[in-house]
Amino acid sequence: MILGIGVDILHLPRLKGLLSRRPDRFLTRILTEVEQKEFKVLQQQAGGADQEGPLRYLGARWALKEASYKALYPHHKLTWQDVTVAKQDGKPTLVIPEKERFGIGKSHCSVSHDGEYLVGQVLFESP
Known part of the structure; x- marks a missing residue:
């Protein structure tokens, strides 16, 4: 059963500005x-x-972490440090310690970018 779905879009120049401060x-x-x-x-x-x-590395992590937050909100409020984005066989994957704490069985994620925009999508399944 689907536990939650989240999506986030990011304008990379905005991220560049935040990073420069x-x-x-x-x-x-x-x-x-x-x-x-x-x-x-x-x-x-x-x-x-x-x-x-x-x-783009930073943008992908930002978008996937935001999408993860949105997928579980309001039942659970993930922080930036609750999610690590890793690569497995060239694809992004989410590492969330103590997944049972959030009721997550499997997680699926995807990132796409075009020009100055990047989008991240996350889907969580219950165990």
């Missing part, structure tokens, strides 16, 4: 420790956080 504080708020390490590697390879690769 206080990058370290912003990144530690939005990304888990694992995601922060991956982001820093991408940032070093690309030559900056505002480059296309790192910005």
